[in-house]
Amino acid sequence: MTRIAIIGGGISGLSTAFAIENRAKAQGRDVQTVLLEKKERLGGKIWSIKEQGYICEWGPNGFLDNKPMTLELCRQLGISDRLLRSNDNARKRFIYSEGLLHRLPENGPAFLKSKLISWPGKLRLACETVIPAKRDGEDETLAAFGRRRLGAEALDKLIAPMVSGIFAGDPETMSLKSCFPRIHELEREYGGLIRAMVLLAKKKKAEQKAGKVVSSAAGPGGVLTSFEGGIQDLAEGTAAALRGEVRTGAGVASITRKDGGFQLLLEDGSTLEAEVVVSAAPAHALSQMLRAGSPALAELLDQIPYAPMNVVCFGYQREKIERDLDGFGYLIPKKEGRGILGTLWDSSIFPNRAPQGQVLLRSMMGGATNPAAIDLSDAEVKSRVMADLKQIMGIAAEPDFVRIFRHERAIPQYTVGHGKRLLALDERLNEYPGLFVTGNAFFGVGLNDCVNSSNQIAERVLPQPQDQGR
Structure with missing residues (x-):
């Protein structure tokens, strides 16, 4: 039997444990999962606090349905019938500028009528079609990208608020390639954003005409989805489906290699041995666990603010x-x-x-x-x-x-150079077979990203027999 320790009881750790257990069952493999959570409650940043008739989300308030990861998890958990799509009201989003709330325009005609961007700013945006594409592959800040392609006003009134809303971040330091990889790809592939939008719209129309099923996102990036009792239902549903051991109030003080596996020293002084360790803890927390035995790994993790x-x-x-x-x-x-x-x-x-x-x-x-x-x-x-x-x-x-x-x-914060840091981290992890990392510090901060990363980690922890050794 292979013992697999998962550190962290947020949605990344919970969905990783669930994915590993399901994959082991499908492969007929005998594994024992042990999920360790430092706090006395599971869910991490997911916490729907119910007081005086209000439901206050401590952290995220849902996920977008334009990607299949979390929807598929809900289907596997048998809680899809409890999903709650946001009201159509949620499609109306606003930016506060110069003393007024301006509705964020959703199409070309609405953009032309909007007073959010001045006419000089709109003309500068229109010039995006003649701005040469940057194809050198080098990372750049979101601010640099915004000024280069869309102009300073669009950066201040459109890009910067979006960055603060998603990442609570500063566009002057955040990485385009890591925060919005699709936008980075569109410029490289099509030469510009407006050109990409036009060509992709034509492609979608042609596919629809040919009878192909084409996904359509309502509102920015899909429909925000949660549960009637709050997004905590997702964490609770995942936890309830786990077959392995779950320990709360079990913080990990250190991780060291031992006899082809790892020894975890817990904060209460006890130890736990496992052949495989998956950390779904925050980068700064994992850094502390590895500092004594793997200072180089800890140093890389410290670079994620x-x-x-x-x-x-x-x-x-x-x-x-x-x-x-x-x-x-x-x-x-x-x-x-x-x-x-x-x-x-x-x-x-x-x-x-x-x-x-x-x-x-x-x-x-x-x-x-x-x-x-x-x-x-x-x-x-x-x-x-x-x-x-x-x-x-x-x-x-x-x-x-x-x-x-x-x-x-x-x-x-996915600051410039985040992608290179992840490559360096992966190289270091190759020196520690059996140690894996997942969570929102690496490949996306949204719930869909966390669930997707968990599924990918499960595939690496338990590869198909024919894939082992490749």
Whole structure:
């Protein structure tokens, strides 16, 4: 029997354990999985906190259905019938700029009518079609890419808010190739983004005419999907399906090689031996576990920074908010000088997120461009969020419900050179057969990315017999 230890009980660790167990069963292999989670609860950043009739998401609030990974996991778990697609309202997204909320245009005519980008900015965007493609393969920052292809105004009002919304990141340091690999590929393949959009639209139309099934994403990147009880249902459903051992309150202090496998020293002083170890812990946590025995690996992991974040949930009586809440919410460009990155209208995105007659707003504060926000007092966080909501949405009332969640290391930052760091990490891991890493620090920060990475790791941990030794 092969013992496989999985470190970390977030969705990456849970889905990895599930994928390994399923793969072992399909291959008729005898394995024993042991999942170790430092905290007393499973789920990691996934935590749907239910208080006073509100459902507040501590971390992510769902996944996009335009990729199959998480949908397939739900099917395997038998929880697909509990999936909850976001309201059509979620397709309406806004950017706050120059004192107004502007709906993010979804097509060409809407873009031309929008006042978000000035006419000089629109003309600069149109010039994208004549900008030479960068095909040298070198990485560049999102800011450099934005200025080069789309212009400074598009960078400030479109790209930068998107980067802060997804990664809580700074476009001046984030890697285009690692954060948005598809955009990087489109430029190399088609010579430009507008040209790629036109040619891909023609291709899609031709395929539809030929009777082929073509996927269609509603809204930006698909439909946001969760569960009626919150996204925590996904973590709980995965945990319930595991057949192996699950230990909570079991932090790992160190990992060392021993007799063709590994010895894990736990924080309570006990030890655990395993032939295979999969870490789904954050990069900084794994670094500490490897520092004594594998300093070179630890040094590489230390090069992946994390952005801090405050998540602030406010509940209001609906009648106290005069403006329309028909939408997903809004993001704020850094140049606007506001205290928050943006606000999601959670009770407009999914039903049952607030009691009858109430609304739930969830604001994000901090990120790579404002790391000091993590040190603000609760009173100051509340005051700054209230000031922004008053300025942007005209909300003068005190919230009836307030919850503040602090993440000192919220989201890993894929800074320039991230891809090369991953290659170096993979080379180092080759020196430690049986040790694997997964999680959102490496190949994508979204739930779909985490589940996909878990499936890939399971294939490497338990390759098909004919593939072994290749």
